[in-house]
Amino acid sequence: MTKHSSMLKAIGVLFPAKSGNTHGTFLTAPFLISGITLLVIIFCCVLSPVIAPYGESEQNLSSSLAPPSAKHLLGADKMGRDLFSRLLYGGRVTLVSALCVVIISVIIGAPLGLFSGFYGGKFDSITGRFCDVLLSFPSLLLAFLFVAALGRGMINAVVALGIVYVPMITRLVRSLTLVEKNKTYVEAAEAVGFSRPYILFRHILPNCVNTMMVQLTLDLAYAILDLAALSFIGLGVNPPTADWGAMLQEGRNFLLMSPLLALAPGAAIIITVISLNIFSDCITQYMDPQGRVLPSFDKMEKRRINLTRRIQEAEAQESKSYGN
Numbered sequence: 001m002t003k004h005s006s007m008l009k010a011i012g013v014l015f016p017a018k019s020g021n022t023h024g025t026f027l028t029a030p031f032l033i034s035g036i037t038l039l040v041i042i043f044c045c046v047l048s049p050v051i052a053p054y055g056e057s058e059q060n061l062s063s064s065l066a067p068p069s070a071k072h073l074l075g076a077d078k079m080g081r082d083l084f085s086r087l088l089y090g091g092r093v094t095l096v097s098a099l100c101v102v103i104i105s106v107i108i109g110a111p112l113g114l115f116s117g118f119y120g121g122k123f124d125s126i127t128g129r130f131c132d133v134l135l136s137f138p139s140l141l142l143a144f145l146f147v148a149a150l151g152r153g154m155i156n157a158v159v160a161l162g163i164v165y166v167p168m169i170t171r172l173v174r175s176l177t178l179v180e181k182n183k184t185y186v187e188a189a190e191a192v193g194f195s196r197p198y199i200l201f202r203h204i205l206p207n208c209v210n211t212m213m214v215q216l217t218l219d220l221a222y223a224i225l226d227l228a229a230l231s232f233i234g235l236g237v238n239p240p241t242a243d244w245g246a247m248l249q250e251g252r253n254f255l256l257m258s259p260l261l262a263l264a265p266g267a268a269i270i271i272t273v274i275s276l277n278i279f280s281d282c283i284t285q286y287m288d289p290q291g292r293v294l295p296s297f298d299k300m301e302k303r304r305i306n307l308t309r310r311i312q313e314a315e316a317q318e319s320k321s322y323g324n
Contacts, residue, residue: 028282028285030278030281030282031278031279031282031286033278034274034275034276034278034279034282035279037271037275038272038275038276038279041091041095041268041271041272041275042095044088044091045088045091045092045095046092048085048088048089048091048092051088052082052084052085052088052089053073053082053084053085054081054082054085055085056081056085056086056089056240056241056242057081057240057242058081058082058085059079059080059081060076060080060081061079061080062080063076063080064076064077064078064079064080065077065078065254065257065258066080067258068260072084074087074260074264075258075260075261077250077251077254077258077261078250078254079240081240083260083261083264084264086242086247087242087244087247087264087265087268089242090242090243090244090246090247090265091244091268091272093154093237093241093242093243094224094227094228094243094244094245094269095224095272097154097157097158097223097227098220098223098224098227099220099223100158100162101158101161101162101165101219101223101226101227102162102165102216102219102220102223103162104158104159104162104163104165104166105162105163105165105166105168105169105219106169106212106216108162108163108166108169109165109166109167109168109169109170109173110169110170110173110205110212112127112166112170112173112174113169113170113171113172113173113174113176113177114173114174114177114200114201114204114205115127115200116128116170116174116177117173117174117175117176117177117178117181118177118181118196118200118204119196124174127170127174130167131166131167131170131171134163134164134166134167135167135168139161139164139165139222139226140226140229142160142164143157143160143161143164143226143230144230144235146159146160146163146164147160147230147235148235152234152235152236152238153236153237153238154227154231154236154237154238154241154243157227157230157231157235157236158227161223161226161227161230165219165222165223168215168219169212169215169216169219172211172212172215173208173212176207176208176211176212177200177204177208180204180207180208181204185203186199186203186204189203213283214280214283214284217276217279217280217283218276218277218280220276221272221273221276221277221280224244224269224272224273224276225269225273227243227245228243228244228245228248228269229245230245231243231244231245231246231248231249232245232246232248232249233249234249244265244268244269245265245269247261247262247264247265248262248265248266248269251263251264251265
């Protein structure tokens with residue numbers, strides 16, 4: 001009995017228990033690179049009034065289509081506006097608008113999915129048919145129709161995309177609710193006497209947040225692309241407001257004379273979207289217990305040797321104690 005306890009102690013020293021550790025490795029190289037990239041982009045865009053050397057619409061016609069220099073880091077557009085400054089201001093508009101799209105979709109879609117999955121019946125059927133109708137159209141085409149009906153402008157574009165993204169969130173939350181509502185803690189909450197809305201928003205919804213966060217991160221990347229597309233064809237921001245999609249549309253006419261006018265906002269969109277996708281994949285891997293990064297064979301062999309040595313030391317210490 002004492003020998004087994006000594007072995008267990010040695011194992012406990014070598015492999016300390018981690019309570020509730022059902023996740024994979026979090027601080028991986030892709031996570032750090034994508035996370036730092038996103039932080040830098042968000043930091044620069046939020047502090048654009050402080051970092052930007054010029055105003056968003058500050059013009060200097062004498063610097064029209066100026067090449068990159070100490071005065072203009074990325075050059076200037078046809079109106080003599082500093083490209084670097086407009087890139088920062090446009091990033092703030094794009095990121096805030098994409099975040100608003102995701103928020104609108106969650107505010108509408110999450111309650112619909114919760115009630116649809118929990119109550120079922122006619123409400124579930126009506127909600128399902130509503131989602132089927134919206135999902136039968138390409139999301140960007142449906143956004144075009146909504147913006148054409150509501151009118152041009154970034155606010156209308158955000159509202160339109162928010163409505164378009166509702167079915168995806170609704171379907172996801174509904175499927176998660178169907179799983180969660182049959183679990184023991186829901187039956188216990190009902191037995192205690194909690195109301196169904198309280199159970200939905202206090203118990204079921206928090207258990208759906210982890211999976212929702214992965215989907216919302218992807219939706220944020222899709223929203224950036226869709227908003228850029230709407231601004232590119234003239235259905236987004238109104239001039240002279242800076243936006244990555246609008247800047248891309250303005251710069252495409254000067255690809256031969258000043259390619260940075262189109263390459264800079266295009267690169268900003270690509271880097272941001274790729275970073276969000278990688279970040280989302282890392283979150284998925286972290287949340288999934290099957291996504292753990294297993295140690296190599298050499299590390300496992302070293303652990304086995306260390307474990308054997310510690311067990312032998314524990315047995316020797318136990319023998320000395322008996323001898324004394």
